[in-house]
Amino acid sequence: MMKRTFGKLGAFALLTASLALFAEEPAVQAAPKPQKSADELLAFIPEDVVLLDGKAVVKRADVIKLLKPQLEQYFQNENAPEISSEQIQSVVYNFSKNLMTYEILLKNALADGGKLDIKAAEDLLNEQKTKQGEENFNRVLAMQGMGFDELVQKVAGSMVIEKYHEKKIAEYNAANPIAETAAREYYDQHPEMFSKPASMSASHILVKFASDKPDDAEKQSAKNKLIDLKKQLSEGADFGALAKANSDCPSKEQNGSLGEFQEGQMVPEFEEALKKLKAGEVSDPVETQFGFHLIKAGENKPASTMAFDQVQGQISEQMQGEKANQAFKQVLDALLAKEKYTINLPEPKNTPAGE
Numbered sequence: 598m599m600k601r602t603f604g605k606l607g608a609f610a611l612l613t614a615s616l617a618l619f620a621e622e623p624a625v626q627a628a629p630k631p632q633k634s635a636d637e638l639l640a641f642i643p644e645d646v647v648l649l650d651g652k653a654v655v656k657r658a659d660v661i662k663l664l665k666p667q668l669e670q671y672f673q674n675e676n677a678p679e680i681s682s683e684q685i686q687s688v689v690y691n692f693s694k695n696l697m698t699y700e701i702l703l704k705n706a707l708a709d710g711g712k713l714d715i716k717a718a719e720d721l722l723n724e725q726k727t728k729q730g731e732e733n734f735n736r737v738l739a740m741q742g743m744g745f746d747e748l749v750q751k752v753a754g755s756m757v758i759e760k761y762h763e764k765k766i767a768e769y770n771a772a773n774p775i776a777e778t779a780a781r782e783y784y785d786q787h788p789e790m791f792s793k794p795a796s797m798s799a800s801h802i803l804v805k806f807a808s809d810k811p812d813d814a815e816k817q818s819a820k821n822k823l824i825d826l827k828k829q830l831s832e833g834a835d836f837g838a839l840a841k842a843n844s845d846c847p848s849k850e851q852n853g854s855l856g857e858f859q860e861g862q863m864v865p866e867f868e869e870a871l872k873k874l875k876a877g878e879v880s881d882p883v884e885t886q887f888g889f890h891l892i893k894a895g896e897n898k899p900a901s902t903m904a905f906d907q908v909q910g911q912i913s914e915q916m917q918g919e920k921a922n923q924a925f926k927q928v929l930d931a932l933l934a935k936e937k938y939t940i941n942l943p944e945p946k947n948t949p950a951g952e
Contacts, residue, residue: 635668638685641943647697648939654700655693662742664689670740687945694940701932703754706761718753762925769924775913783912784905791903797860798895799871800853802826802839803846805888819889823882827891830879836893845888857898867892 639661647655668685671677707713722745726734738748784791804819811819826839840853848855860868867890870883874894882889 632672632679633682635665635672638668638680638682639664639689641682641686642689643941646693646941648941649697649700650937655696659696660689660693664692666740666742683946686943690940690942690945693942697938697940698929698933699754699758701936701938702758702761702929705932706757709761709764711757711761713750713753713757715749715753718749718756721756722749722752765925765928766921769921770917773920773924775916775920777909779916780909780912781905783916784908788902791908793898793901793903794859795900796857796898797868797871798857798897799855800836800840800893800895801846801848801855801867802836802844802853802891803848803888804843804890805845816884816889820882820884823889823891827879827881830891836879853893854895857895 642657642660644657645653646657646660647653668680671680729737738745741748743751802823804822806819807815822843826834826843829839830836837852837854841849843849844853846853855863863871864885864887866883866885870880870890871892871894874880874892876894876896878894880890880892880894883892884890
């Protein structure tokens with residue numbers, strides 16, 4: 598979503614994401630030649646990276662101060678795969694275009710009546726500093742190659758863009774509400790999204806075996822404990838209270854309740870015993886790999902499908918969000934199309950024209 602792309606800390610989050618792609622590349626054999634330095638990899642970047650209406654809006658220094666510290670940190674890992682020239686060119690191109698897009702959106706957001714709120718940006722960053730700790734915050738700031746005041750300006754711009762995005766989304770939603778017929782069509786075409794499988798429920802009291810390989814005597818001791826507990830149940834004791842006091846399963850904190858579950862989620866011996874019980878009935882001791890159980894059957898629920906009325910609002914909200922974001926992408930594409938800009942970098946081979 599565009600809101601997430603430009604909201605809060607703005608375009609600078611994209612840098613970390615771009616470099617993270619290198620870390621996700623499959624491990625490769627070390628190349629016979631040494632890895633190029635950050636300076637060598639970035640040497641191709643021209644002085645004026647992006648021109649907008651003939652004015653340089655992204656300069657070499659803007660890219661270097663952000664990318665170089667990130668690359669140098671990456672190189673500290675001796676086992677890091679080599680970064681090729683094609684990879685770094687792709688990162689630089691896309692990052693530079695994102696910075697340009699930020700500038701275009703900011704220009705249009707301000708022209709639309711948006712105002713930079715420096716105080717709000719400072720408060721947001723100070724909140725981040727408190728959460729992260731001043732040392733960590735300053736380390737990240739240094740990695741971004743900028744001072745606090747410069748970052749405040751960038752974040753303030755991102756907040757203006759975020760409000761611009763919200764306004765455009767609201768305008769689209771008001772003019773293009775999702776019709777009930779469209780929501781109904783989606784519901785009919787995706788029945789699997791609104792179905793609930795059959796479920797079972799149960800409570801249990803577990804007595805674990807004392808060792809990994811229990812002998813017959815150990816098994817009989819565990820079984821006898823549950824036989825005694827079932828006798829107490831027949832005399833009026835409360836199952837939940839006995840579970841809380843005697844069970845070796847964490848579910849004892851919920852009075853032995855395992856909640857609802859689907860067939861196949863429990864071990865076979867447990868489920869087979871449960872299926873033989875009616876709601877409220879308690880089994881004899883049942884042996885599984887975990888120990889012996891007393892199982893109290895709960896209610897079984899058949900498979901069902903949620904009615905359209907139950908999910909219409911959810912469907913409409915999802916469809917509205919998807920359509921609104923598609924609409925905002927068209928707004929952004931139109932803004933880029935009317936701008937006169939030049940990116941003085943080799944375009945990545947895998948980047949479709951117009952992206």
